[in-house]
Amino acid sequence: MWEWARWTRRIRGKAPRSAAHPATPSLRGAAGVALEKANWKAQNRKTMMQADYVIIGAGSAGCAMAYRLGEAGASVIVVEFGGTDAGPFIQMPAALSYPMNMSMYEWGMKSEPEPNLGGRELVTPRGKVIGGSSSINGMVYVRGHARDYDHWAEAGADGWAYADVLPYFRRMEHWHGGVSEYRGTDGPLHISRGPRDNPLFNAFIKAGKQAGYPVTPDYNGASQEGFGPMEATIYKGKRWSAASAYLKPAMKRGNVTLVRGLAQKVVIEGGRAVGVKIARRGGVEVISAGKEVILAASSLNSPKLLMLSGIGPAAHLAEHGIKVVADRPGVGSNLQDHLEVYMQFASLQPITLYKYWNLFGKALIGAQWLFTGKGLGASNQFEACGFIRSKKGVEYPDIQYHFLPIAVRYDGKVSAEGHGFQVHTGPMRSPSRGTVRLRSSDPAAHPVIRFNYMAEPQDWEDFRACIRLTREVFGQAAMKPYVKHEIQPGVGAQSDAEIDAFIREHAESAYHPCGTAKMGRRDDPMAVVDSECRVIGVEGLRLADSSIFPRITNGNINGPSIMVGEKAADHILGRTPLAPMNLAPVMAENWREAQR
Numbered sequence: 112m113w114e115w116a117r118w119t120r121r122i123r124g125k126a127p128r129s130a131a132h133p134a135t136p137s138l139r140g141a142a143g144v145a146l147e148k149a150n151w152k153a154q155n156r157k158t159m160m161q162a163d164y165v166i167i168g169a170g171s172a173g174c175a176m177a178y179r180l181g182e183a184g185a186s187v188i189v190v191e192f193g194g195t196d197a198g199p200f201i202q203m204p205a206a207l208s209y210p211m212n213m214s215m216y217e218w219g220m221k222s223e224p225e226p227n228l229g230g231r232e233l234v235t236p237r238g239k240v241i242g243g244s245s246s247i248n249g250m251v252y253v254r255g256h257a258r259d260y261d262h263w264a265e266a267g268a269d270g271w272a273y274a275d276v277l278p279y280f281r282r283m284e285h286w287h288g289g290v291s292e293y294r295g296t297d298g299p300l301h302i303s304r305g306p307r308d309n310p311l312f313n314a315f316i317k318a319g320k321q322a323g324y325p326v327t328p329d330y331n332g333a334s335q336e337g338f339g340p341m342e343a344t345i346y347k348g349k350r351w352s353a354a355s356a357y358l359k360p361a362m363k364r365g366n367v368t369l370v371r372g373l374a375q376k377v378v379i380e381g382g383r384a385v386g387v388k389i390a391r392r393g394g395v396e397v398i399s400a401g402k403e404v405i406l407a408a409s410s411l412n413s414p415k416l417l418m419l420s421g422i423g424p425a426a427h428l429a430e431h432g433i434k435v436v437a438d439r440p441g442v443g444s445n446l447q448d449h450l451e452v453y454m455q456f457a458s459l460q461p462i463t464l465y466k467y468w469n470l471f472g473k474a475l476i477g478a479q480w481l482f483t484g485k486g487l488g489a490s491n492q493f494e495a496c497g498f499i500r501s502k503k504g505v506e507y508p509d510i511q512y513h514f515l516p517i518a519v520r521y522d523g524k525v526s527a528e529g530h531g532f533q534v535h536t537g538p539m540r541s542p543s544r545g546t547v548r549l550r551s552s553d554p555a556a557h558p559v560i561r562f563n564y565m566a567e568p569q570d571w572e573d574f575r576a577c578i579r580l581t582r583e584v585f586g587q588a589a590m591k592p593y594v595k596h597e598i599q600p601g602v603g604a605q606s607d608a609e610i611d612a613f614i615r616e617h618a619e620s621a622y623h624p625c626g627t628a629k630m631g632r633r634d635d636p637m638a639v640v641d642s643e644c645r646v647i648g649v650e651g652l653r654l655a656d657s658s659i660f661p662r663i664t665n666g667n668i669n670g671p672s673i674m675v676g677e678k679a680a681d682h683i684l685g686r687t688p689l690a691p692m693n694l695a696p697v698m699a700e701n702w703r704e705a706q707r
Contacts, residue, residue: 623668
């Protein structure tokens with residue numbers, strides 16, 4: 112306040128002027144005072160807005176890093192464009208279809224017309240809220256398979272094999288499933304299982320066993336392959352997002368600050384990142400980073416920000432008039448996702464959630480949850496799952512199942528046939544790759560997203576296997592009391608051509624985009640970050656979110672994204688990584704000779 116009073120006296124002529132604070136002769140009177148006051152605030156806000164580390168994005172990895180860096184005593188500023196996660200649409204697990212379809216919580220991005228899916232534009236929701244996509248997702252928790260991380264290491268991500276990342280999964284987890292050397296029980300991220308009260312859940316698991324597949328007690332533990340209970344980031348009946356687990360506790364310590372604003376670019380001086388330019392409150396500011404700038408803005412926005420900052424394919428940057436700081440052709444390449452179909456079945460018995468899919472039913476569930484934190488509202492309703500191999504010679508699962516006791520789409524539209532249930536299924540390791548590119552040099556413009564789904568013959572072969580193997584599971588005795596008939600694809604879709612037509616029309620993104628700034632060795636021209644998450648070609652800049660995945664992991668990617676934030680934090684702090692844990696995964700002994 113005293114500083115502002117002194118500044119005011121200077122511009123009004125009541126204090127001696129100096130070369131350091133020259134008055135502007137044309138500024139006189141109230142208007143001049145107001146303008147100078149605004150300028151003074153802007154300039155001093157820039158000097159006050161600084162921290163050891165500036166993290167762009169309060170999503171899954173960003174929150175984890177803020178927590179660990181703050182825990183180590185560093186000052187941290189987290190830049191997030193989105194707002195609060197308060198309210199039942201986010202916090203009530205059963206309301207999961209709402210936030211991912213609400214513009215106040217998600218960015219509203221979609222793909223360009225996909226040529227192999229009939230020219231359809233597919234939505235790709237990303238969280239625009241604290242917690243990022245962990246605040247709008249389906250809350251399903253999957254680590255991925257051990258072999259996924261071994262592949263990362265083989266692809267150039269040294270120090271990211273399964274033995275290396277397992278200690279970080281253990282550190283982050285607060286698992287409520289018992290005692291296991293594979294699992295953590297005192298971390299910030301609560302992981303639980305639903306009650307499986309609806310008989311359809313256990314019938315699905317039993318049907319998998321009857322079809323010849325194993326039952327796995329913990330797909331995040333020793334053995335992923337098989338059917339069993341699904342896990343979720345739900346705690347005491349509420350969504351347990353990265354904001355709940357990491358960001359809010361970190362902010363309570365006092366050295367982690369959240370700043371709302373739209374990141375426009377990384378400020379780079381002399382080849383080193385020194386801050387972040389953001390738009391907020393109608394103006395533009397620079398937040399200074401004393402040590403490092405860290406990108407964690409999602410696999411769609413992180414590469415966009417790199418390119419806006421002059422880091423990316425040189426020719427593409429030149430198209431948009433952006434000065435090249437580092438020519439990295441891998442920025443925005445290697446885009447991957449999981450594509451899935453909803454196989455729906457009409458129910459013989461009125462035991463599905465359809466009976467609650469009306470205004471009164473939803474109000475009843477909501478009221479019970481609001482007053483008790485229990486009931487159907489306390490579950491995401493994904494309580495049973497499966498991971499299987501599509502054919503012999505496949506070493507570990509490449510098909511995933513999410514079972515749901517209602518026939519409904521993610522946008523909340525139920526099947527026209529009333530009572531029904533469904534399973535989401537799709538291949539885990541598509542060979543197709545897409546791109547993220549700039550639409551313009553405007554930071555507010557969404558990037559151009561081309562997933563290039565189903566571009567390879569293997570995609571079609573794998574998807575057909577998903578559908579045929581799923582029909583076999585639902586044809587088992589355990590499901591006979593419940594299956595009335597197949598709604599979609601429908602019994603009329605039997606040939607390859609008929610199944611392909613169904614896939615082309617109905618396949619949807621599972622909302623797992625990743626890989627657009629892959630981690631690798633520095634001599635790999637397509638690598639964007641090294642094994643310590645340092646952006647290659649720029650000092651003082653790191654990137655740690657799902658962008659750095661060399662290859663997509665099995666299943667939902669929220670868990671792996673948080674793990675990336677956990678491990679990256681140790682690299683940023685210069686700590687020796689946690690000691691590797693040599694716990695081998697349990698694999699099918701006959702995988703070379705048999706599909707199951």
